[in-house]
Amino acid sequence: MPIPFRFAAALACAALLLPLGCGRASKTAITLAGSTSVEPFAELLAEHYMAQHPGIKISVQGGGSSAGVRAVTSRICAIGMSSRELNPEEKALVEIPIAHDAIALIVNARNPVRRLTMAQARDVFTGRVRNWQELGGPNRRITAITREEGSGTRASFDERVMVAGMPKDKDGKTNPAAFAPDVLVQNSNGSVREIVASDPAAIGYISSGLIDERVAAVAIGGVTPTEATIRSGRYPVVRDFLFLSCGEPTGTAKAFIEYVLSDSGQKALAEEGLTRVK
Protein backbone atom coordinates (compact mmCIF):
# COMPACT_ATOMS: atom_id res chain seq x y z
CA MET A 1 0.00 0.00 0.00
CA PRO A 2 2.46 2.64 -1.15
CA ILE A 3 0.09 5.59 -1.44
CA PRO A 4 -1.51 5.63 2.03
CA PHE A 5 1.92 5.05 3.50
CA ARG A 6 3.36 8.01 1.66
CA PHE A 7 0.40 10.07 2.72
CA ALA A 8 0.91 9.08 6.34
CA ALA A 9 4.60 9.86 6.05
CA ALA A 10 3.80 13.29 4.64
CA LEU A 11 1.43 13.93 7.52
CA ALA A 12 4.05 12.89 10.02
CA CYS A 13 6.58 15.23 8.40
CA ALA A 14 4.06 18.06 8.47
CA ALA A 15 3.49 17.38 12.15
CA LEU A 16 7.23 17.51 12.76
CA LEU A 17 7.62 20.69 10.76
CA LEU A 18 4.78 22.43 12.51
CA PRO A 19 6.55 23.34 15.74
CA LEU A 20 9.70 24.18 13.79
CA GLY A 21 7.82 26.53 11.48
CA CYS A 22 6.62 28.72 14.27
CA GLY A 23 8.55 31.54 15.75
CA ARG A 24 12.27 31.49 15.42
CA ALA A 25 13.72 28.01 14.77
CA SER A 26 13.17 27.51 11.05
CA LYS A 27 13.71 30.06 8.32
CA THR A 28 12.19 27.96 5.55
CA ALA A 29 8.79 26.72 6.77
CA ILE A 30 5.92 28.78 8.14
CA THR A 31 2.30 28.15 8.96
CA LEU A 32 -0.72 30.40 8.47
CA ALA A 33 -3.92 29.76 10.39
CA GLY A 34 -7.28 31.44 10.86
CA SER A 35 -10.30 32.69 8.94
CA THR A 36 -11.85 30.23 6.53
CA SER A 37 -12.78 33.19 4.31
CA VAL A 38 -9.15 34.17 3.89
CA GLU A 39 -7.86 30.60 3.74
CA PRO A 40 -8.49 29.90 0.00
CA PHE A 41 -6.78 33.16 -1.00
CA ALA A 42 -3.82 32.53 1.30
CA GLU A 43 -3.50 29.02 -0.13
CA LEU A 44 -3.38 30.42 -3.63
CA LEU A 45 -0.75 33.01 -2.68
CA ALA A 46 1.28 30.36 -0.85
CA GLU A 47 1.25 28.16 -3.95
CA HIS A 48 2.46 31.01 -6.15
CA TYR A 49 5.14 31.92 -3.63
CA MET A 50 6.39 28.35 -3.18
CA ALA A 51 6.57 27.92 -6.96
CA GLN A 52 8.89 30.93 -7.13
CA HIS A 53 10.91 29.98 -4.06
CA PRO A 54 11.67 26.27 -4.02
CA GLY A 55 12.76 25.05 -0.62
CA ILE A 56 10.31 27.20 1.25
CA LYS A 57 7.27 25.55 2.75
CA ILE A 58 4.13 27.52 3.63
CA SER A 59 1.18 25.62 5.03
CA VAL A 60 -2.25 27.20 5.39
CA GLN A 61 -4.88 26.06 7.88
CA GLY A 62 -8.43 27.17 8.62
CA GLY A 63 -10.08 27.23 12.02
CA GLY A 64 -11.81 30.60 11.94
CA SER A 65 -10.71 34.15 12.73
CA SER A 66 -10.75 33.69 16.50
CA ALA A 67 -8.66 30.55 16.27
CA GLY A 68 -6.23 32.48 14.07
CA VAL A 69 -5.89 35.24 16.66
CA ARG A 70 -5.26 32.69 19.41
CA ALA A 71 -2.78 30.73 17.32
CA VAL A 72 -0.66 33.73 16.44
CA THR A 73 -0.82 35.17 19.97
CA SER A 74 0.50 31.91 21.41
CA ARG A 75 3.00 31.73 18.53
CA ILE A 76 1.66 28.40 17.26
CA CYS A 77 1.72 29.87 13.78
CA ALA A 78 3.77 32.64 12.19
CA ILE A 79 0.87 34.50 10.60
CA GLY A 80 -2.75 34.59 11.71
CA MET A 81 -5.60 35.32 9.32
CA SER A 82 -8.73 37.24 10.24
CA SER A 83 -11.76 38.41 8.30
CA ARG A 84 -13.13 40.42 11.20
CA GLU A 85 -11.87 43.47 13.02
CA LEU A 86 -9.80 42.80 16.13
CA ASN A 87 -11.29 43.35 19.56
CA PRO A 88 -9.60 46.01 21.73
CA GLU A 89 -7.83 43.32 23.79
CA GLU A 90 -6.43 41.74 20.62
CA LYS A 91 -4.98 45.00 19.34
CA ALA A 92 -1.47 44.13 20.55
CA LEU A 93 -1.03 42.12 17.35
CA VAL A 94 0.38 43.74 14.23
CA GLU A 95 -2.41 43.97 11.65
CA ILE A 96 -1.57 43.82 7.97
CA PRO A 97 -4.60 44.34 5.68
CA ILE A 98 -3.98 42.26 2.55
CA ALA A 99 -7.22 42.95 0.66
CA HIS A 100 -10.66 44.55 0.91
CA ASP A 101 -13.67 42.30 0.57
CA ALA A 102 -16.89 44.15 -0.18
CA ILE A 103 -20.16 42.49 0.72
CA ALA A 104 -22.64 43.21 -2.04
CA LEU A 105 -26.39 43.18 -1.74
CA ILE A 106 -27.55 41.19 -4.77
CA VAL A 107 -30.85 40.77 -6.61
CA ASN A 108 -31.84 38.74 -9.65
CA ALA A 109 -30.67 40.26 -12.95
CA ARG A 110 -34.34 40.62 -14.01
CA ASN A 111 -35.23 42.62 -10.91
CA PRO A 112 -35.56 46.34 -11.80
CA VAL A 113 -34.75 47.53 -8.26
CA ARG A 114 -31.08 48.54 -8.21
CA ARG A 115 -30.91 51.16 -5.45
CA LEU A 116 -31.75 50.93 -1.76
CA THR A 117 -31.03 53.16 1.16
CA MET A 118 -29.25 51.62 4.14
CA ALA A 119 -32.52 51.72 6.11
CA GLN A 120 -34.41 49.99 3.31
CA ALA A 121 -31.72 47.30 3.11
CA ARG A 122 -32.10 46.71 6.84
CA ASP A 123 -35.91 46.66 6.67
CA VAL A 124 -35.90 44.01 3.95
CA PHE A 125 -34.09 41.65 6.32
CA THR A 126 -35.97 42.58 9.50
CA GLY A 127 -39.26 41.94 7.70
CA ARG A 128 -40.57 45.51 7.89
CA VAL A 129 -40.59 45.70 4.12
CA ARG A 130 -42.10 42.58 2.54
CA ASN A 131 -43.06 43.54 -0.99
CA TRP A 132 -40.91 44.78 -3.87
CA GLN A 133 -43.61 47.37 -4.59
CA GLU A 134 -42.59 49.27 -1.46
CA LEU A 135 -39.12 49.60 -3.00
CA GLY A 136 -40.28 50.69 -6.43
CA GLY A 137 -40.39 47.25 -7.98
CA PRO A 138 -43.10 44.86 -9.16
CA ASN A 139 -45.87 43.62 -6.84
CA ARG A 140 -44.05 40.51 -5.54
CA ARG A 141 -43.28 39.23 -2.09
CA ILE A 142 -39.60 39.60 -1.19
CA THR A 143 -37.61 36.44 -0.55
CA ALA A 144 -34.68 37.52 1.64
CA ILE A 145 -31.73 35.19 2.21
CA THR A 146 -29.16 35.50 4.97
CA ARG A 147 -26.17 33.43 6.13
CA GLU A 148 -26.10 31.13 9.12
CA GLU A 149 -25.43 32.35 12.64
CA GLY A 150 -21.65 32.45 13.26
CA SER A 151 -20.68 33.22 9.67
CA GLY A 152 -18.16 36.06 9.26
CA THR A 153 -19.99 37.45 6.27
CA ARG A 154 -23.16 37.64 8.34
CA ALA A 155 -21.27 39.30 11.21
CA SER A 156 -19.97 42.00 8.84
CA PHE A 157 -23.45 42.51 7.41
CA ASP A 158 -24.80 42.78 10.98
CA GLU A 159 -22.18 45.34 11.96
CA ARG A 160 -22.62 47.54 8.92
CA VAL A 161 -26.20 47.18 7.69
CA MET A 162 -28.38 45.73 10.44
CA VAL A 163 -27.19 48.34 12.97
CA ALA A 164 -28.34 51.22 10.74
CA GLY A 165 -30.63 53.54 12.67
CA MET A 166 -30.70 51.32 15.74
CA PRO A 167 -30.65 53.02 19.14
CA LYS A 168 -27.56 52.79 21.36
CA ASP A 169 -27.89 50.71 24.51
CA LYS A 170 -26.69 51.90 27.93
CA ASP A 171 -23.08 50.85 27.22
CA GLY A 172 -23.06 53.04 24.12
CA LYS A 173 -23.12 49.96 21.90
CA THR A 174 -25.44 49.67 18.93
CA ASN A 175 -26.97 46.24 18.66
CA PRO A 176 -27.91 45.00 15.20
CA ALA A 177 -31.60 44.53 14.41
CA ALA A 178 -32.75 40.90 14.38
CA PHE A 179 -33.44 39.10 11.12
CA ALA A 180 -37.09 38.20 10.50
CA PRO A 181 -37.74 34.54 11.34
CA ASP A 182 -38.91 33.68 7.84
CA VAL A 183 -35.71 34.89 6.16
CA LEU A 184 -34.10 31.93 4.34
CA VAL A 185 -30.75 30.76 5.70
CA GLN A 186 -27.97 29.29 3.56
CA ASN A 187 -24.49 28.36 4.66
CA SER A 188 -22.34 29.52 1.76
CA ASN A 189 -21.90 32.48 -0.57
CA GLY A 190 -22.43 30.10 -3.46
CA SER A 191 -25.85 28.86 -2.46
CA VAL A 192 -27.08 32.38 -1.68
CA ARG A 193 -26.02 33.37 -5.20
CA GLU A 194 -27.72 30.34 -6.77
CA ILE A 195 -31.05 31.13 -5.11
CA VAL A 196 -30.92 34.78 -6.12
CA ALA A 197 -29.96 33.75 -9.66
CA SER A 198 -33.01 31.50 -9.96
CA ASP A 199 -35.64 33.51 -8.06
CA PRO A 200 -36.61 36.94 -9.47
CA ALA A 201 -38.00 37.98 -6.06
CA ALA A 202 -34.90 37.10 -4.02
CA ILE A 203 -32.35 39.33 -2.33
CA GLY A 204 -29.20 38.25 -0.50
CA TYR A 205 -25.65 39.32 0.26
CA ILE A 206 -22.35 37.77 -0.87
CA SER A 207 -18.71 38.70 -1.35
CA SER A 208 -18.68 41.11 -4.27
CA GLY A 209 -16.00 39.07 -6.04
CA LEU A 210 -18.51 36.28 -6.59
CA ILE A 211 -21.07 38.35 -8.53
CA ASP A 212 -21.78 36.94 -11.97
CA GLU A 213 -24.05 37.98 -14.84
CA ARG A 214 -27.15 36.28 -13.40
CA VAL A 215 -27.25 38.55 -10.33
CA ALA A 216 -26.87 42.32 -9.95
CA ALA A 217 -25.35 44.35 -7.14
CA VAL A 218 -27.69 46.88 -5.55
CA ALA A 219 -26.39 50.35 -4.79
CA ILE A 220 -26.58 51.07 -1.08
CA GLY A 221 -27.21 54.75 -0.40
CA GLY A 222 -26.44 55.43 -4.05
CA VAL A 223 -23.03 53.72 -4.06
CA THR A 224 -22.39 50.50 -6.00
CA PRO A 225 -19.44 48.30 -5.03
CA THR A 226 -16.73 49.01 -7.58
CA GLU A 227 -12.97 48.98 -7.15
CA ALA A 228 -12.92 52.76 -6.77
CA THR A 229 -15.76 53.01 -4.22
CA ILE A 230 -14.43 50.08 -2.21
CA ARG A 231 -10.88 51.42 -2.07
CA SER A 232 -11.96 54.94 -1.19
CA GLY A 233 -14.23 53.60 1.55
CA ARG A 234 -17.33 55.18 0.04
CA TYR A 235 -19.04 51.80 -0.35
CA PRO A 236 -20.29 51.14 3.17
CA VAL A 237 -20.17 47.35 3.53
CA VAL A 238 -16.49 46.46 3.28
CA ARG A 239 -14.36 44.29 5.52
CA ASP A 240 -10.61 43.87 5.43
CA PHE A 241 -8.85 40.55 5.21
CA LEU A 242 -6.03 40.74 7.75
CA PHE A 243 -2.75 38.98 8.28
CA LEU A 244 -1.74 39.09 11.94
CA SER A 245 1.70 38.87 13.42
CA CYS A 246 2.95 38.84 16.98
CA GLY A 247 5.51 41.65 16.76
CA GLU A 248 7.02 42.80 13.48
CA PRO A 249 7.25 39.82 11.09
CA THR A 250 10.71 38.46 10.34
CA GLY A 251 12.34 35.94 8.03
CA THR A 252 10.13 33.88 5.75
CA ALA A 253 6.96 35.39 7.20
CA LYS A 254 8.21 38.88 6.34
CA ALA A 255 9.23 37.84 2.83
CA PHE A 256 5.85 36.19 2.23
CA ILE A 257 3.92 39.24 3.45
CA GLU A 258 6.05 41.44 1.20
CA TYR A 259 5.12 39.20 -1.72
CA VAL A 260 1.38 39.38 -0.82
CA LEU A 261 1.54 43.18 -0.77
CA SER A 262 3.63 43.36 -3.94
CA ASP A 263 2.10 44.13 -7.31
CA SER A 264 1.99 40.49 -8.41
CA GLY A 265 0.51 39.32 -5.10
CA GLN A 266 -2.16 42.00 -5.16
CA LYS A 267 -2.90 41.26 -8.80
CA ALA A 268 -3.45 37.60 -7.94
CA LEU A 269 -5.94 38.61 -5.23
CA ALA A 270 -7.73 41.03 -7.56
CA GLU A 271 -8.11 38.27 -10.14
CA GLU A 272 -9.92 36.24 -7.49
CA GLY A 273 -12.42 39.03 -6.96
CA LEU A 274 -10.95 40.86 -3.97
CA THR A 275 -10.02 44.53 -4.01
CA ARG A 276 -6.38 45.59 -3.79
CA VAL A 277 -5.13 47.47 -0.76
CA LYS A 278 -1.98 48.68 -2.53
Add this chain to the structure above:
Amino acid sequence: MREKLIEKGLLLVAFSAVATIFLIAFFIFREGVPLVAKVGVWDFIASTRWAPSKGQFGILPMIVGSLEVTILAVVFGAVLGLSCAMFLAEFAPRWSVRILKPMIELLAGIPSVVYGFIGVVVLVPWIRTTFGGPGFSVLASSIILGIMILPTVIAISLDAFHAVPPLYKEGSLALGATRWQTLYRVQLPAARSGIIAALILGMGRAVGETMAVIMVAGNALTMPTSLLQPVRTLTSNIALEMGYASGDHQAALFATGMVLFVIIAVLNTIALVVTRPRT
Protein backbone atom coordinates in the same frame (compact mmCIF):
# COMPACT_ATOMS: atom_id res chain seq x y z
CA MET B 1 -10.12 -24.27 21.99
CA ARG B 2 -10.02 -22.64 18.57
CA GLU B 3 -13.83 -22.59 18.47
CA LYS B 4 -13.89 -20.76 21.78
CA LEU B 5 -11.34 -18.21 20.56
CA ILE B 6 -13.31 -17.38 17.44
CA GLU B 7 -16.50 -17.18 19.46
CA LYS B 8 -14.96 -14.76 21.95
CA GLY B 9 -13.41 -12.76 19.12
CA LEU B 10 -16.74 -12.33 17.36
CA LEU B 11 -18.38 -11.35 20.64
CA LEU B 12 -15.75 -8.67 21.17
CA VAL B 13 -16.23 -7.26 17.67
CA ALA B 14 -20.01 -7.30 18.06
CA PHE B 15 -19.75 -5.45 21.35
CA SER B 16 -17.40 -2.84 19.94
CA ALA B 17 -20.07 -1.98 17.36
CA VAL B 18 -22.64 -1.53 20.12
CA ALA B 19 -20.11 0.38 22.21
CA THR B 20 -19.99 3.02 19.47
CA ILE B 21 -23.65 3.81 20.09
CA PHE B 22 -22.98 4.27 23.78
CA LEU B 23 -19.93 6.42 23.10
CA ILE B 24 -21.88 8.64 20.71
CA ALA B 25 -24.75 8.96 23.16
CA PHE B 26 -22.33 9.67 25.99
CA PHE B 27 -20.54 12.45 24.13
CA ILE B 28 -23.70 14.08 22.81
CA PHE B 29 -25.23 14.14 26.26
CA ARG B 30 -22.04 15.25 27.98
CA GLU B 31 -21.77 18.26 25.67
CA GLY B 32 -25.48 19.02 25.52
CA VAL B 33 -26.81 18.48 29.03
CA PRO B 34 -24.96 21.40 30.70
CA LEU B 35 -26.45 23.86 28.23
CA VAL B 36 -29.97 22.51 28.61
CA ALA B 37 -29.52 22.73 32.37
CA LYS B 38 -28.40 26.33 32.03
CA VAL B 39 -31.17 27.40 29.67
CA GLY B 40 -33.85 25.22 31.23
CA VAL B 41 -35.45 22.21 29.55
CA TRP B 42 -38.70 24.01 28.93
CA ASP B 43 -37.08 27.12 27.46
CA PHE B 44 -34.95 24.95 25.23
CA ILE B 45 -37.68 22.80 23.69
CA ALA B 46 -40.65 25.16 23.95
CA SER B 47 -39.27 28.60 23.12
CA THR B 48 -39.45 29.79 19.54
CA ARG B 49 -36.48 32.14 19.41
CA TRP B 50 -33.10 30.80 18.21
CA ALA B 51 -30.30 33.38 18.31
CA PRO B 52 -27.25 31.73 19.90
CA SER B 53 -25.14 34.89 19.69
CA LYS B 54 -27.75 36.65 21.85
CA GLY B 55 -28.09 33.73 24.24
CA GLN B 56 -31.48 32.58 22.95
CA PHE B 57 -31.74 28.85 22.41
CA GLY B 58 -35.29 27.86 21.53
CA ILE B 59 -35.65 24.91 19.18
CA LEU B 60 -39.43 24.53 19.09
CA PRO B 61 -39.74 25.66 15.43
CA MET B 62 -37.18 23.03 14.47
CA ILE B 63 -38.87 20.25 16.44
CA VAL B 64 -42.18 21.17 14.83
CA GLY B 65 -40.46 21.50 11.45
CA SER B 66 -38.79 18.10 11.73
CA LEU B 67 -42.03 16.39 12.71
CA GLU B 68 -44.08 18.14 10.06
CA VAL B 69 -41.66 17.34 7.25
CA THR B 70 -41.25 13.76 8.45
CA ILE B 71 -44.94 12.98 8.81
CA LEU B 72 -45.70 14.40 5.37
CA ALA B 73 -42.78 12.46 3.90
CA VAL B 74 -44.16 9.27 5.42
CA VAL B 75 -47.58 10.03 3.91
CA PHE B 76 -45.99 10.40 0.47
CA GLY B 77 -43.81 7.36 1.08
CA ALA B 78 -46.74 5.29 2.32
CA VAL B 79 -49.00 6.05 -0.64
CA LEU B 80 -46.29 5.46 -3.24
CA GLY B 81 -44.41 2.73 -1.42
CA LEU B 82 -47.39 0.62 -0.36
CA SER B 83 -48.96 0.76 -3.81
CA CYS B 84 -45.66 -0.28 -5.26
CA ALA B 85 -45.22 -3.13 -2.77
CA MET B 86 -48.78 -4.37 -3.37
CA PHE B 87 -48.24 -4.33 -7.11
CA LEU B 88 -44.92 -6.15 -6.83
CA ALA B 89 -46.33 -8.73 -4.40
CA GLU B 90 -49.52 -9.62 -6.22
CA PHE B 91 -50.01 -8.22 -9.68
CA ALA B 92 -46.61 -7.74 -11.29
CA PRO B 93 -45.56 -10.34 -13.84
CA ARG B 94 -42.38 -12.19 -12.85
CA TRP B 95 -40.23 -10.44 -15.50
CA SER B 96 -41.19 -6.96 -14.32
CA VAL B 97 -40.36 -7.79 -10.71
CA ARG B 98 -36.90 -8.78 -11.88
CA ILE B 99 -36.45 -5.33 -13.40
CA LEU B 100 -38.31 -3.21 -10.83
CA LYS B 101 -36.83 -4.58 -7.62
CA PRO B 102 -33.17 -3.85 -8.43
CA MET B 103 -34.16 -0.42 -9.67
CA ILE B 104 -35.89 0.38 -6.40
CA GLU B 105 -32.84 -0.82 -4.52
CA LEU B 106 -30.75 1.47 -6.71
CA LEU B 107 -32.83 4.37 -5.41
CA ALA B 108 -31.31 3.73 -1.98
CA GLY B 109 -27.81 4.02 -3.41
CA ILE B 110 -28.20 7.54 -4.80
CA PRO B 111 -26.34 9.99 -2.54
CA SER B 112 -28.61 12.40 -0.70
CA VAL B 113 -26.80 15.42 -2.13
CA VAL B 114 -28.01 14.32 -5.57
CA TYR B 115 -31.61 14.23 -4.35
CA GLY B 116 -31.08 17.69 -2.87
CA PHE B 117 -29.60 19.00 -6.09
CA ILE B 118 -32.52 17.73 -8.16
CA GLY B 119 -34.81 19.29 -5.58
CA VAL B 120 -33.13 22.69 -5.92
CA VAL B 121 -32.98 22.64 -9.70
CA VAL B 122 -36.36 21.09 -10.52
CA LEU B 123 -38.73 20.86 -7.57
CA VAL B 124 -38.15 24.22 -5.85
CA PRO B 125 -38.62 26.38 -8.99
CA TRP B 126 -41.69 24.31 -9.87
CA ILE B 127 -43.27 24.92 -6.46
CA ARG B 128 -42.36 28.61 -6.64
CA THR B 129 -44.02 29.15 -10.03
CA THR B 130 -47.01 26.85 -9.42
CA PHE B 131 -47.97 27.60 -5.84
CA GLY B 132 -46.05 30.80 -5.03
CA GLY B 133 -43.82 31.48 -2.03
CA PRO B 134 -40.06 31.06 -2.10
CA GLY B 135 -40.25 27.42 -3.26
CA PHE B 136 -37.91 26.34 -0.48
CA SER B 137 -40.57 24.83 1.71
CA VAL B 138 -42.07 22.10 3.84
CA LEU B 139 -43.63 20.71 0.67
CA ALA B 140 -40.34 20.49 -1.26
CA SER B 141 -38.55 18.82 1.66
CA SER B 142 -41.25 16.27 2.30
CA ILE B 143 -41.59 15.30 -1.36
CA ILE B 144 -37.82 14.75 -1.61
CA LEU B 145 -37.80 12.80 1.67
CA GLY B 146 -40.86 10.81 0.59
CA ILE B 147 -38.94 9.61 -2.44
CA MET B 148 -35.80 8.93 -0.41
CA ILE B 149 -37.60 6.61 2.01
CA LEU B 150 -39.28 4.62 -0.78
CA PRO B 151 -36.66 1.83 -0.91
CA THR B 152 -37.01 1.23 2.86
CA VAL B 153 -40.80 1.27 2.78
CA ILE B 154 -41.09 -0.92 -0.32
CA ALA B 155 -38.53 -3.53 0.69
CA ILE B 156 -39.86 -4.06 4.22
CA SER B 157 -43.55 -4.04 3.33
CA LEU B 158 -42.88 -6.40 0.41
CA ASP B 159 -41.29 -8.82 2.87
CA ALA B 160 -44.35 -8.42 5.09
CA PHE B 161 -46.67 -9.35 2.20
CA HIS B 162 -44.51 -12.37 1.35
CA ALA B 163 -44.63 -13.48 4.99
CA VAL B 164 -48.45 -13.79 4.94
CA PRO B 165 -49.19 -17.56 4.78
CA PRO B 166 -50.41 -18.52 1.27
CA LEU B 167 -53.32 -20.34 2.92
CA TYR B 168 -54.98 -17.02 3.73
CA LYS B 169 -54.93 -15.95 0.13
CA GLU B 170 -56.02 -19.33 -1.19
CA GLY B 171 -58.87 -19.51 1.32
CA SER B 172 -60.10 -16.06 0.42
CA LEU B 173 -59.95 -16.71 -3.30
CA ALA B 174 -61.74 -20.05 -2.81
CA LEU B 175 -64.56 -18.21 -1.05
CA GLY B 176 -65.06 -16.20 -4.21
CA ALA B 177 -63.29 -12.95 -3.30
CA THR B 178 -61.58 -11.09 -6.13
CA ARG B 179 -57.79 -10.60 -6.09
CA TRP B 180 -58.16 -6.97 -4.98
CA GLN B 181 -60.62 -7.90 -2.23
CA THR B 182 -58.24 -10.59 -1.05
CA LEU B 183 -55.30 -8.22 -1.04
CA TYR B 184 -57.15 -5.38 0.63
CA ARG B 185 -59.23 -7.32 3.15
CA VAL B 186 -57.02 -10.31 3.95
CA GLN B 187 -53.37 -9.84 3.06
CA LEU B 188 -53.07 -6.18 4.01
CA PRO B 189 -54.41 -6.68 7.57
CA ALA B 190 -52.30 -9.81 7.97
CA ALA B 191 -49.16 -7.89 6.96
CA ARG B 192 -50.07 -4.91 9.10
CA SER B 193 -47.31 -5.09 11.69
CA GLY B 194 -44.64 -5.40 8.99
CA ILE B 195 -46.08 -2.44 7.12
CA ILE B 196 -46.15 -0.29 10.25
CA ALA B 197 -42.54 -1.24 10.90
CA ALA B 198 -41.70 -0.23 7.33
CA LEU B 199 -43.30 3.18 7.83
CA ILE B 200 -41.63 3.76 11.18
CA LEU B 201 -38.20 2.84 9.84
CA GLY B 202 -38.88 5.14 6.90
CA MET B 203 -39.77 7.82 9.42
CA GLY B 204 -36.46 7.30 11.22
CA ARG B 205 -34.62 7.74 7.95
CA ALA B 206 -36.61 10.88 7.16
CA VAL B 207 -35.98 12.46 10.57
CA GLY B 208 -32.24 11.84 10.27
CA GLU B 209 -31.73 12.94 6.68
CA THR B 210 -29.73 16.17 6.50
CA MET B 211 -28.05 17.14 3.27
CA ALA B 212 -31.02 16.95 0.92
CA VAL B 213 -33.19 18.81 3.42
CA ILE B 214 -30.70 21.64 3.95
CA MET B 215 -30.69 22.19 0.22
CA VAL B 216 -34.46 22.44 -0.30
CA ALA B 217 -35.94 23.49 3.05
CA GLY B 218 -34.80 27.14 3.09
CA ASN B 219 -33.75 26.73 6.75
CA ALA B 220 -35.65 29.77 8.02
CA LEU B 221 -36.29 29.94 11.76
CA THR B 222 -40.02 30.40 11.43
CA MET B 223 -42.74 28.19 12.84
CA PRO B 224 -43.99 26.47 9.68
CA THR B 225 -47.74 27.03 9.49
CA SER B 226 -48.12 26.51 5.76
CA LEU B 227 -46.74 23.88 3.39
CA LEU B 228 -45.22 26.62 1.26
CA GLN B 229 -43.23 28.18 4.08
CA PRO B 230 -39.54 27.51 4.58
CA VAL B 231 -38.62 25.29 7.49
CA ARG B 232 -35.54 24.27 9.48
CA THR B 233 -35.22 20.72 10.77
CA LEU B 234 -33.16 19.58 13.76
CA THR B 235 -30.54 17.93 11.58
CA SER B 236 -30.14 20.94 9.31
CA ASN B 237 -29.72 23.21 12.32
CA ILE B 238 -26.69 21.17 13.41
CA ALA B 239 -25.15 20.88 9.98
CA LEU B 240 -25.74 24.52 9.04
CA GLU B 241 -24.16 26.10 12.07
CA MET B 242 -21.51 23.70 13.30
CA GLY B 243 -18.87 25.26 11.07
CA TYR B 244 -18.32 28.36 13.16
CA ALA B 245 -20.05 27.46 16.40
CA SER B 246 -18.13 27.61 19.66
CA GLY B 247 -18.90 27.74 23.36
CA ASP B 248 -22.59 27.76 24.25
CA HIS B 249 -23.57 27.82 20.61
CA GLN B 250 -21.73 24.56 19.99
CA ALA B 251 -23.22 23.04 23.15
CA ALA B 252 -26.68 24.06 21.93
CA LEU B 253 -26.06 22.18 18.69
CA PHE B 254 -25.10 19.10 20.71
CA ALA B 255 -28.29 19.57 22.70
CA THR B 256 -30.20 19.68 19.40
CA GLY B 257 -28.55 16.35 18.62
CA MET B 258 -29.74 15.06 21.99
CA VAL B 259 -33.36 15.83 21.13
CA LEU B 260 -32.90 14.15 17.76
CA PHE B 261 -31.33 11.11 19.43
CA VAL B 262 -34.31 10.75 21.76
CA ILE B 263 -36.81 11.07 18.89
CA ILE B 264 -35.05 8.39 16.85
CA ALA B 265 -34.67 6.09 19.84
CA VAL B 266 -38.42 6.37 20.50
CA LEU B 267 -39.25 5.64 16.86
CA ASN B 268 -37.01 2.58 16.76
CA THR B 269 -38.46 1.28 20.00
CA ILE B 270 -41.97 1.60 18.60
CA ALA B 271 -40.85 -0.27 15.49
CA LEU B 272 -39.41 -3.06 17.62
CA VAL B 273 -42.52 -3.37 19.76
CA VAL B 274 -44.85 -3.38 16.77
CA THR B 275 -42.94 -6.08 14.90
CA ARG B 276 -42.47 -8.38 17.87
CA PRO B 277 -44.44 -11.55 17.18
CA ARG B 278 -47.42 -11.83 19.51
CA THR B 279 -47.15 -14.66 22.01
